[in-house]
Amino acid sequence: MKYKASRITLLLMVIPFILLVFAFNYIPLFGWIYAFYDYKPGIPLSQTEFVGLKFFKWAIEEKEDLLRVLTNTLALSFLSILASPLSVIFAILLNELRSKKFQKLVQTLTTLPNFISWIIVYSLAFFMFSSGGLVNEVLMRLGWIDEPTTVMGNAAATWWFQTAITIWKSLGWGAIIYLAAIAGIDQELYDAAKVDGAGRFQRIMAITVPGIMPTFFVLLLLNVASVLSNGASGFEQNFVFYNSLVADRIEALDYYVYRVGITTGEISFGTAIGIAKSLISILLLFLMNALSKKVRGHSVF
Amino acid sequence: MKKDSSLAFDVFNYTVQILFTIICVYPFYYILIYSFSDPQEALKGVFLIPEGFTLVNYSTIFKLDNMFHSFMISVLRTVLGTLLTIACCSWFAYAVTKNELYLRKTIYRFLVITMYFNAGLIPWYITMKELGLKNNFLLYILPGAVVAYYVVLLKTFIEQLPQALEESAMMDGAGYFKIFTHVIFPLSMPIVATIAVFASVGQWNTWYDNYFLVSNDNLQTLQLILYNYLTDAQRIVSSSNMSDLNRGLASKISPDSIRITITMVVTLPVMLVYPFLQRFFVKGLMLGAIKG
Structure with missing residues (x-):
């Protein structure tokens, strides 16, 4: 009897937290119905016309916009996936440093960019790269250029510049995960290879790289699954670096949803695009998971 | 010959490391020295040391409306957000390790699934409004109270704690909550510290909730104030001919100095906190990695 009472107490003590999860993670899903109504802000949903898939069809008809936005989204994702081996290389180089103190120092300093907000990243980038920024100042003083460069307002350079910013922010942090993977490799393998006369480079290629591969593969799959989001904070990056000069080349899917849905007030249309994006992302995640099962015999989650 | 190529590799390696470290750190160093430079001297260029050392920038920005x-x-x-997140996540994680919890597996899945879907920006916006969190301080702390990823990390950690401790506490007549506060929570400090770093840095850095849903001046966060100054000052720059006319006023301070000094103030807490806590989150990440 007492046992049962304590079980009920336990359940009661968990319910408030279940409600929190429900309120902030599940209730927003009910907002998806806005995509099926011709919703205008200020008018209650009950007085709004049900339009079925109209806005999804509209999204397909507006294909010029959507195509441009998708191209940007995929290009930015593709470039950052292409850059992801850099973290592996950096981790291997860090691991090869002979001074552990120096390794710790580099590791600490290179992870700093990971911990600052995108607004600060933007501020730093502005003071480095704007027309009156430090980089132009230095290049002009050296006489290498006559006119200030404006990389933040240069549409052609946008994809590359944004990728460079992403690398700057995440490379050091990404390496930490691989360093943990390297630390998990059996030290005896290295000793045995040494006895067999394997050089430093051979040991890296034959032991360290294969030891990291599973971790790299999992992260790669997760990256592919989130191509439509440009990583965890793609929207924030997009938001702070967006300006009218580069708009056509920087605007990714999440920003488009924001601009159409919130700035222009096309709530229903924005929601429809958001739904399509979420569903495709989940589908990709399951696909990648199935791929992982097939290739490695493990699922990602 | 082998020695030589190894030495060449070391030289190459150290060069790469030092260069990348400089690229990572210099922008922060630049805003630091710029913020201590005399605004007018700084306009001529700041590179390695402050030009005309002064504290006027700092005294100015804290006089700006709303800054303090x-x-x-x-x-x-x-502070509140991090405490709430830790309290809720750790208690929830402990509860889902208990076989005695009714529907334990279902409740855990109900939470974990949230890691894999996202309703999107607009439904989020509408929900927050409907829940009455618009222009409400609770908007900042309540949605992050229970985070699936943290609960998973905590649960994994709690499960590998020795069972005997809990059993002996139970023998002494302690209830679940008492066991949690007196035994489980103190033992979970390594992972709690990790989560405290993630949560606090996340709280400090978050701005979009403020941007989308809070227009009340009394609830503006520092990040958004910085963003507003960054975008506003661009307008000041574009009308710089105007300020040339009344140089008397403009000579004391420059928009760039203001913006850089605010950037410094917003960055500083993160810079001070994270190096000391880094060993915790590396440990915590490895704990998480064991599961994966």
């Missing part, structure tokens, strides 16, 4: 107040709002959301 916003600083306190950011501190408040960071």
